[in-house]
Amino acid sequence: MPLTGRPTLTRGAKMRWDATRERHVLLGPETVVVLNPTGADILGLCDGHRSVADIVDELGRRYDRVVDDEVSGFLEKLVARRWVVISSD
Amino acid sequence: MIDGPLGLLAELTHACPLSCAYCSNPLELTKRSAEIGTDDWRRVLDQAADLGVLQSHFSGGEPLLRRDVVDLVAHAAGLGMYTNLVTSAIGLSRPRAEALRDAGLDHVQVSIQADEPVLSDRLAGISSFDKKMEAARLVKELGWPLTLNVVLHRQNIDRIGAILDRVEELEADRVELANTQYYGWALRNRSALLPSRAQLEHAEEVTRSARERLRGRTDVIYVIPDYYARYPKPCMGGWGARQLVVGPEGNAWPCLSAHELPLPRANVQEHDLAWIWRSSPLFSAFRGTDWMPDPCRSCERREVDLGGCRCQAFQLTGDMTRTDPVCHLAPDRGLVDAAVAEANSDGGPSRSPQEPAQEPVLVPVPALVSRPHRAD
Numbered sequence: 266m267p268l269t270g271r272p273t274l275t276r277g278a279k280m281r282w283d284a285t286r287e288r289h290v291l292l293g294p295e296t297v298v299v300l301n302p303t304g305a306d307i308l309g310l311c312d313g314h315r316s317v318a319d320i321v322d323e324l325g326r327r328y329d330r331v332v333d334d335e336v337s338g339f340l341e342k343l344v345a346r347r348w349v350v351i352s353s354d
Numbered sequence: 355m356i357d358g359p360l361g362l363l364a365e366l367t368h369a370c371p372l373s374c375a376y377c378s379n380p381l382e383l384t385k386r387s388a389e390i391g392t393d394d395w396r397r398v399l400d401q402a403a404d405l406g407v408l409q410s411h412f413s414g415g416e417p418l419l420r421r422d423v424v425d426l427v428a429h430a431a432g433l434g435m436y437t438n439l440v441t442s443a444i445g446l447s448r449p450r451a452e453a454l455r456d457a458g459l460d461h462v463q464v465s466i467q468a469d470e471p472v473l474s475d476r477l478a479g480i481s482s483f484d485k486k487m488e489a490a491r492l493v494k495e496l497g498w499p500l501t502l503n504v505v506l507h508r509q510n511i512d513r514i515g516a517i518l519d520r521v522e523e524l525e526a527d528r529v530e531l532a533n534t535q536y537y538g539w540a541l542r543n544r545s546a547l548l549p550s551r552a553q554l555e556h557a558e559e560v561t562r563s564a565r566e567r568l569r570g571r572t573d574v575i576y577v578i579p580d581y582y583a584r585y586p587k588p589c590m591g592g593w594g595a596r597q598l599v600v601g602p603e604g605n606a607w608p609c610l611s612a613h614e615l616p617l618p619r620a621n622v623q624e625h626d627l628a629w630i631w632r633s634s635p636l637f638s639a640f641r642g643t644d645w646m647p648d649p650c651r652s653c654e655r656r657e658v659d660l661g662g663c664r665c666q667a668f669q670l671t672g673d674m675t676r677t678d679p680v681c682h683l684a685p686d687r688g689l690v691d692a693a694v695a696e697a698n699s700d701g702g703p704s705r706s707p708q709e710p711a712q713e714p715v716l717v718p719v720p721a722l723v724s725r726p727h728r729a730d
Contacts, residue, residue: 277461277499277527281434285358285406292436294461294501294528297360297408347573 266337270351273313356632358406363599367415369728371444373479376540380613383729384602392422396429401627403433411438418445424453431458443489462493463501469516479724490524501528507547514557518564533579537611539725548697586662586678593640606630611665615674649683
């Protein structure tokens, strides 16, 4: 995963807080994905402006530990399932 | 505590410009005059959101025949729900589509009956194919993700390659190639709709290669006909487990076909959705695994298949508590085997699936019973 790429949720996907289940959820056509808190934090930073490196830095500060593999592994999975697109221009 | 449902299927009306012979609506359609009103649907959506519903699917019939569909989409979107319109695309004019987009609609599913107008229009019972193509392009133009829904059966399954070419041309984000499920209208027309084994093998091969070709562009979802499966489908993810359906007259159901079952009704005009979901006899009837007879009760797959489909058991055996007859372990599997044998008795389709015709070929249709457009 290129660290300079800027991830964003794919068109038609939405993340929101689910008060009933007390979790963040990712919503798409006919699909609901329940997110863990780290996943929700990563996706919350996928705004199409921040690069993967920016997200790693931000979460590293927030959690006070190294999160490179966690971030890129999570995003790779979501890219493969077309929840996230990465723009590189 | 019973988990809340994730999805609500709102069948706003049974009226439809199409008259497909495999329609999932009941044989006895609800009259337009018996439909619940806009305020009733708003209340249902409020109660659904409170119960934990995250996605609302507006369906029918043709949901665009309801003049309040834009209001209802806006209401659901305002509750934070993911909103989905399941439409024939008839009535999806540009102004209507723009109003839906402004209301916050997230996703559109357009049905097509075949890859080209002659067969598609014949199956739909109305000239509609060109309008569907136009509407599908409009969906993309307005920035929605597009899903194309194709119900597969004996009359169109050999054209699956050409259907997938259309999907590619329209740049659909998803395609659902769903073999017909045999309930209601489709069960009545089963002998004209159930494909042969050779047809299915061809379709699965074409779908596999298309899935490779379209990877990263279009999600290709293929649903096999359960008559050809060894195990039943875990219908609706379990009875009263994940989804609920509310019909045009306000009756709530654990699945699309449950209206056929001899169970007490639960109507949103008489009860709130939380009571219906958690406590009604209807939604409690087959929740969990305690209701199961053998062979399900002692089967290691009971939590996987969840006993299959109660409606299928009822429709084929007259007893809704029987094991789903499509399971190869079911005492009633012979009922399904007989239908499968009939579908394969004439040597399969009228032409070799290995050499699909380039031009549409109209095969004689054995007495398809079209559903009426509306009940009144």
